[in-house]
Every structure is written in C-alpha cells, then in structure tokens.
Amino acid sequence: MxxxxxxxxxxxxxxxxxxxxxxxxxxxxxxxxxxxxxxxxxxxxxxxxxxxxxxxxxxxxLPWFLNSIWDAGSLTECREIRNELYGSDASSACFAVISARWHQLLFGFYPQELYWRPVLAFVLLLSALAPVLFNNLPRKLLTWSMLAPFVLYFLLWGGTIWGPLMVLAGFVLGSVAFRFGEQVNAIIAVLAAILVPVLFWLFLAGPIAGALSELLPIGITKVESKDMGGFMLATIIGVSGITLSLPLGIVLALGRQSDMFLINKMSVAFIETIRGVPLIVWLFTASLLLNYFLPRGTNFDLMLRVIIMVTLFASAYIAEVVRGGLAALPKGQYEAADALGLDYWKSMRLIVLPQALKISIPGIVNTFIGLFKDTTLVVFIGLLDPIGLSNTIRATTEWNGIYWELFVFIGLMFFIFCFSMGRYSLFLEKKLQRGHR
Incomplete structure (x- = not known):
C-alpha cells in the first residue's frame, strides 16, 4: 500500500x-x-x-364434526346418543346416515350381490385411462383402452355378450371400409367409415345378436338402467360424455374453420343451436320428446338418450374452446405445413392440432369439470343421481330431517373427481411446456 x-x-x-x-x-x-x-x-x-x-x-x-355420530339406525337414535354423550344443546353431525346408506349413494338400487361388477368396472376404467393420460406407459396398452368400453358395458348392464360384440363388429367394419375407401378418395373413405357401421347396427346387429344368443347363450345377470344411480350413474354419464364429446368437438371446430360452405354452415348451426339452449331443456327433450320421433315400439334406453344429449351439448362447447386454440396459433404454422407438402389431414394431425389442443387444455378441462357436475341435472328427468337419492333417503321415516350430512358427503365425492381433473390439467400443461424435460 x-x-x-x-x-x-x-x-x-x-x-x-x-x-x-x-x-x-x-x-x-x-x-x-x-x-x-x-x-x-x-x-x-x-x-x-x-x-x-x-x-x-x-x-x-369443528364441534359439529368432532361430536359426529357414526353408529345409529335413525335420526332419532342419533339425537338420543348425542343427548347422552354431549347434551341436548350440543352441535353434532349424524354421519350414521352415511354408514347406513352409503351403498345407495354409490350404486343406487343396483343389486347388492352384484356390487363386485361396478367396482371391477371402475378399476378397469382406471386401467384403460392410464395409457391415454400418461404416455410413459407402453403404447400396446392402448388396445385395451379401445376395447374397455365394450367390457365395461357388459359388466355394468350384463345380459348376453353378443350385443357388445356386435357393436364392436360395427366399428371393425367401419375401419375396414375406411381403408378400402382411402384407395379411392378421402371423402369417400370418411363416408364409408360412417355409413357402413350405422347400417350394420340398424339392420344386421340385432338379428345376428339374437340368433347367436339362442345358439350360444353366453352372458351374465342383466341389470336395468333404472336400477343404476348415485355416483355410479354420475360416473357413467360423465365419463361417457367426456370421452365422446372431445373428438366430436374437435371435428366441429375443424368444420367451423372449413372453407367448404355446407360443412361450415352446418357446424355453425349445430354449435349455436346447442349452446343457445340450456342443458336441462335438452335433457327434457331426450326424456319426453325423442320418443315421438322414433318408430312405434322402439325401446330407446333413457340413460343412452341422456348420454347422447350430454355428449352433443358438451361437444358444442369443446368445439368453441378448440376453435380458440386454432385461432391463437400463428399463421406461420399453417404456412409451414403447406411448405412441407403435407395435405390437410396430415397438417392438422401432425402440426396444427397438437399445438391448438395444448393451448386449449385449460378450457377443455374446465368444460369437462362443468359437464361432470351437470350430471346432477338428470334428477329432473327421473334418474336417481346422488342428489335424487339424498331426497329419497330423507323421505324415509328413519332419516326424515337429515340434511347437511348427505350433502357434505356428496360434495366431497364431487370435489375428489373434479379436483383430480384439475390437477391432471396442471400436470399436462407443465409437461407440455417448451423446454420441459
């Protein structure tokens, strides 16, 4: 220094x-x-x-929960136990109604000796969804995901095995028709893939299934749709609507973006008509009016009608969500697909749709959550969803006067389903972020 x-x-x-x-x-x-x-x-x-x-x-x-009673045969017995343990002025929840009637809230009036079938069906449903939701599983498992709906239907409704097999055969025929049609023209291939299975189901599936049932009566105990209820009913309608509405909504979104006049206007008319009317009106249409347009003597299952209407309703909203993703995509992505020499379907499948669907994930999952919660509206057309069954339970002499305990349980079950969908949405968004490893 x-x-x-x-x-x-x-x-x-x-x-x-x-x-x-x-x-x-x-x-x-x-x-x-x-x-x-x-x-x-x-x-x-x-x-x-x-x-x-x-x-x-x-x-x-907290005192209402902490002083809850789980073992009683009626609301009166619940109150007697409360008076003895905590005093008559104490706040106490009577969750004994859940202990006594949980099976109705979950399965409706499904036969108790057959509870193993919906439980097994739920486990198989999770196993079928796993390879679709998580791409780190072997892709070969997607074959089981495609076959699962027919197995689940057979387990839940029972009856002959040939009915579900004929429905599966229709899809196989549609796939074969599409492959043959591709050799001629893409539009002909699509029309063949739609018309061939529909015609098979309308005119051939029933007689063939009936003949095979008489020749080889293979099946299990049949359960009617009116016996199904509770969260099993909500899950069947919700999962079916979600599974079917997504591809239909994507097709409608592409149709609304199409330059072909008829396809564009038909897609716009369908979307605006469906979105312009409340779901409850469409459910009443499925319950009351649809039979007037069917041939005399036709027995069209009410639950199937509800699933169709719920699917159409959700697909209109999905179409607008996907259209927003398509509109948010930079024009350069479309130009890049054209520069690579890809045709319309390849450019959509490989470049445009993957990016548009990634943008649309929050809106799509939000629509799915709303759809699952809207399954409670079926109570107005006579199907016993969890809300309808809670009214049935409260109408009995044993549990007349019970209220909050049932709705706390129902709300908790819906929260588990909807929260799971929301968390998966966040997981998927994070996974698809650019630069994610």
Missing part, C-alpha cells in the same frame, strides 16, 4: 468477517407474514377480518 493511501485511510481490515445469520425479520415465517399478511394498512385490516371469520366459522363447524 502506498504511503499516500495509508495516510488517508484510518483503518484497513486485513481479514474477512465471519458470516452472520440474517435478521429474524428477513427470513422464515416472520418474513413471509410481513410480506403477505402485514405489508400495509389495508392488508393488515383484511388479515384481521379474515382471521376473525375463519375462527368464527371453525368455532361453529
């Missing part, structure tokens, strides 16, 4: 100071509280009011 610098600096430290802990107000929980709850006058007031509301709510709700 120079003499001049040594004369102007009073003290020069030759060793480093030891590292010290940061102030307690700048780390940990105290820092978080200061930054998030007490950062200003407005935030402090809102925090204090929120704490008061939370404490007040928990003070009323």
């Amino acid at each position: 120079s003499d001049t610098h040594a004369q102007t600096v009073a003290y020069v430290r030759e060793t480093m100071l030891e590292q010290k802990e940061p102030p307690i107000t700048e780390t940990g929980a105290i820092k978080w509280l200061r930054e998030n709850l007490f950062s200003g006058a407005t935030n402090i007031i809102l925090t204090v009011v929120s704490i008061f509301v939370i404490v007040w709510g928990l003070g009323h709700i």
